[in-house]
Amino acid sequence: MIRLPDAGGRLRPYEPTGRALDLAPGPPPASRAVLAAAHVVADPLGNTTPYGPAALDWDATLAFRRHLWAHGLGVAEAMDTAQRGAGLDWPAAAELIRRSAAEAKASGGRIVCGAGTDQLTPPYGPLAAVTAAYEEQLDLVEAAGAQAVLLASRALAAVAAGPDDYRDVYGTLLRQSARPVILHWLGPAFDPALEGYWGSTDPDAAADTLLDVIAARPDKVDGVKVSLLDADRERALRRRLPAGVRCYTGDDFHYPDLVEGGAGGHSDALLGVFDPLAPLAAHAARALDRGDRDRFRALLDPTVPLARHLFAPPTHCYKTGIVLLAWLSGHQAHFTMAGGGHAARSLPHLARAYRLADGLGLFPDPRLAEARMRQLLAVHGVEP
Secondary structure, eight states: OEEEEOTTSOEEEEOOOOOOOOOOOOOOOSSSOEEEEOOOOBOTTSOOSSSSOOOBOHHHHHHHHHHHHHTTOEEEESSGGGTBTTTBOHHHHHHHHHHHHHHHHHHTOOEEEEEOOTTOOSSOOOHHHHHHHHHHHHHHHHHTTOEEEEOOOHHHHHHOOSHHHHHHHHHHHHHHOSSOEEEEEEOTTTOGGGTTGGGOSSHHHHHHHHHHHHHHOGGGEEEEEEEOSOHHHHHHHHHHSOTTOEEEEOOTTTHHHHHHOBTTBOOEEEESTTTTTHHHHHHHHHHHHTTOHHHHHHHHGGGHHHHHHHTOSSGGGHHHHHHHHHHHTTSSSOOOOGGGGGGSSOHHHHHHHHHHHHHTTOOSSHHHHHHHHHHHHHHTTOOO
């Protein structure tokens, strides 16, 4: 038994389940593209403050990617889950892309990597500077042998005068890309600086601009990652995509419905929540390969309360819970984050994440997870 704080800070007894799911590694699913946006492991002896460049534990960071590939998931690298713009600067992200792309080649795993504009700092320059920053990152990703995800850009959101500027910047990038890219629509719930992306605060008008960009060069667009936390809007956009252009759901609230799909089609997956759920997510997707929708839902539906908790407002702090679960699961030796991100959630929030994950049998070694949770409580002055 362990005493954990509830939402009000009162200590309540909790009996860990002691249950661990035994889900063996397997091949990539065939019926869905399934990628996990992967977190990074900070160097606990390096800079983990909000000031100065982040220091990473490269061995642990790359080992976690091998874990994802072993279970059949693709890796979405250097995305917001890797703390782009929130602890991880562009030089570190560039090194992460180069190292992970080389590891993917050696492992035979799929990798996509974020190309953005985070080498720019406010006040942002003219539109040409934003385009040049994108071009620099796109060139690096493709030179590393990875597929690019054109990340939503705070700089573009700040300097674009309207939809035509988005059409111009993305049109230039698509003409230059060596292979089809994934476009990225990240909603303001994840980053308030992206309010009004695609040139409008009206989501319908924004979707029209995004579709214009795709229609101009559909051969250069593999898909769109949609992170709006609005399942109906994602379905509506999905129905309007040209044939052959995928919709990758980034909706960490409604992913079972969207990935399962129905008569109106389905979404593929590029999700931060699949970082801690990798074995479950892979087995669920392989159940769809067999046409076993009941098994798919039986595996994924129970994970939704954990996902909704991890991504609760402020949603951009979800990385803290993901790194907590990686530590409790034994994927890294500490609970510290680049940019001081380990302090972004309260102890009651982290305690509930532990309870929900334990209830799912998510921890490979439940005793290790309990022992580490006790350590975290003790650091906070709580007698477990």
